[in-house]
Amino acid sequence: MPDIELHPAQRDELQIIENLMQFYMYDLSEWLPLKLAGHGFFALQPKDAYWRHPATRPFLIRVDGELVGFITVDEETHIDGAEFNIGYFFVTRRMRGQGVAQFVVSALLSQIPGRWQIFHIDANLPAQHFWARLMPELAGVEFTLSHRDVDGYPCTFYTLRSPVSVA
Numbered sequence: 817m818p819d820i821e822l823h824p825a826q827r828d829e830l831q832i833i834e835n836l837m838q839f840y841m842y843d844l845s846e847w848l849p850l851k852l853a854g855h856g857f858f859a860l861q862p863k864d865a866y867w868r869h870p871a872t873r874p875f876l877i878r879v880d881g882e883l884v885g886f887i888t889v890d891e892e893t894h895i896d897g898a899e900f901n902i903g904y905f906f907v908t909r910r911m912r913g914q915g916v917a918q919f920v921v922s923a924l925l926s927q928i929p930g931r932w933q934i935f936h937i938d939a940n941l942p943a944q945h946f947w948a949r950l951m952p953e954l955a956g957v958e959f960t961l962s963h964r965d966v967d968g969y970p971c972t973f974y975t976l977r978s979p980v981s982v983a
Contacts, residue, residue: 818879820919822927825874825886830867833874833886834860840906847939848969866890866903873928877907877920884911887920889928894966895975898933912942918950925954925978935966935973947974 825833841850841858853859866872869890877885885907893901902924907917925932936943951959951974959976 818914818916819881820916820923821878821881822887822920822923823876823878825876827867829876830874832876832883833888834863836886836906837863837904839908840904843906844937844940847937872903875920875924877916879911879916884908884916885920887924889924893933894935894964895933895962895973897931898975899930900928900932902932902934917946918953921950922954925976929978931975931977933973933975935971937966938963938970938972944972947972951976 837860838858841860844850845858850858867874871889871891873889875887875889876883877887885905887905888903890901890903891899892903893899902921905917905920907920921934934947936947938944954976957976957978959974962973962975964971964973
């Protein structure tokens with residue numbers, strides 16, 4: 817089993833996440849009409865206010881010391897009563913399907929107790945399959961499933977209370 821680390825990103829590491837956002841946007845461009853700007857990168861909205869917000873918690877993901885992704889937690893919820901939201905979640909393609917994302921979600925939910933919303937765009941079939949498989953595997957947790965549009969895109973929402981662990 818590889819050594820998977822969920823590391824709270826420090827202020828001087830936020831540029832790493834901004835860099836990884838290009839890969840995140842590239843993946844999302846399969847399901848959303850995202851376009852490259854003239855300079856060859858996706859035109860990202862400035863995230864300074866997001867990073868400065870006290871409720872935003874960015875994490876870097878490393879496997880055996882190698883940077884393989886990031887995840888952010890924020891309070892940008894769409895479900896009444898939810899306290900926490902997974903804002904962005906990216907794992908490099910080489911590390912997908914190896915239990916990294918499952919470990920990260922379990923670790924995050926066990927570290928931050930409360931009522932969570934987790935959602936994905938329905939068109940993102942890999943995310944749809946991942947969350948549909950993972951949710952029933954979270955030990956001792958009951959979740960609710962709902963559907964609503966976000967920015968005009970149909971999304972699936974999971975709402976649950978942590979802490980949880982993977983069975």
